[in-house]
Amino acid sequence: MMAIEISQQFALLLEYGVDTQGKQLSLSALAAATDIRYQTLSNLLSGKATNPRLYTVRSLCQVYSISLDYFDLPTEESCIHWLKQQRLKQAVPLVQQIKAETDVLSPKGRYNVLAMLEWLKAAVQR
Amino acid sequence: MKIEIGVGIMETYLPVATQLNILFEAVLHVEERSYTLQEVSTATGISVGSLSQLRTGRIENPQLNTLRAICHFFKVPLRYFETKSEEECYALIANQEVTETNELNEIAFRATNLSEAAQQDVLTVIKWVQAAESQRKSGGGLPPLPRLEDYDDGN
Numbered sequence: 001m002m003a004i005e006i007s008q009q010f011a012l013l014l015e016y017g018v019d020t021q022g023k024q025l026s027l028s029a030l031a032a033a034t035d036i037r038y039q040t041l042s043n044l045l046s047g048k049a050t051n052p053r054l055y056t057v058r059s060l061c062q063v064y065s066i067s068l069d070y071f072d073l074p075t076e077e078s079c080i081h082w083l084k085q086q087r088l089k090q091a092v093p094l095v096q097q098i099k100a101e102t103d104v105l106s107p108k109g110r111y112n113v114l115a116m117l118e119w120l121k122a123a124v125q126r
Numbered sequence: 127m128k129i130e131i132g133v134g135i136m137e138t139y140l141p142v143a144t145q146l147n148i149l150f151e152a153v154l155h156v157e158e159r160s161y162t163l164q165e166v167s168t169a170t171g172i173s174v175g176s177l178s179q180l181r182t183g184r185i186e187n188p189q190l191n192t193l194r195a196i197c198h199f200f201k202v203p204l205r206y207f208e209t210k211s212e213e214e215c216y217a218l219i220a221n222q223e224v225t226e227t228n229e230l231n232e233i234a235f236r237a238t239n240l241s242e243a244a245q246q247d248v249l250t251v252i253k254w255v256q257a258a259e260s261q262r263k264s265g266g267g268l269p270p271l272p273r274l275e276d277y278d279d280g281n
Contacts, residue, residue, distance in 0.1 A: 105255065
């Protein structure tokens with residue numbers, strides 16, 4: 001598995017990360033929220049800057065409520081997993097309840113719930 | 127809410143120099159002494175000069191790769207450089223903090239993208255599946271299908 005570049009990690013953060021209000025942030029919103037220069041963020045995303053400074057990554061972690069450990073994850077898969085877990089931790093009580101109930105379901109039970117959810121999704125799209 | 131990255135907010139964190147000095151003091155060579163700057167330099171690729179400046183605080187805001195190399199060498203997680211007290215540093219060094227790396231609950235994750243009504247429906251579905259599981263175990267048939275708020279068309 002390929003080691004992940006910081007530009008990719010940052011791209012994933014933009015895609016999956018949410019602020020304390022549960023909202024995704026654009027580069028400009030991020031610049032406004034953190035005082036990191038827009039150009040710095042843009043360079044990070046494009047891969048032009050490959051080795052950001054501590055204060056920059058700390059600020060990013062603060063905005064997205066993630067730990068600095070994120071920037072030491074080795075693969076794209078582990079980054080996505082991490083960010084999804086983070087989203088769950090910040091979720092509303094109803095979702096926390098869903099998590100608690102499904103955690104105790106058997107694998108078959110979970111499979112059945114997922115199948116019914118697919119059915120629901122199709123029903124909405126009709 | 128603006129988070130200023132000047133000296134202000136970074137003051138809540140321990141200075142990098144303090145964090146690094148604790149690592150040198152607490153993480154020992156097998157010979158039960160501190161590592162020398164040269165040893166750390168050779169292992170991490172960071173110059174002796176840079177390490178020295180980091181320890182004195184002359185460099186306060188190092189780059190990410192430098193921090194990663196230091197953490198890997200001293201065997202602490204990268205969040206070591208987010209510590210706000212010496213106690214936190216020692217806890218991480220002693221490996222006392224455990225991070226959970228459990229399997230992602232896919233159903234709950236997908237639910238984060240749904241409306242509240244839809245989330246209620248998900249819970250209804252789960253309860254139905256739970257009832258179905260226990261009824262099947264006790265030899266009964268399936269429970270009646272649930273009425274769902276968002277999708278029920280009255281059939």
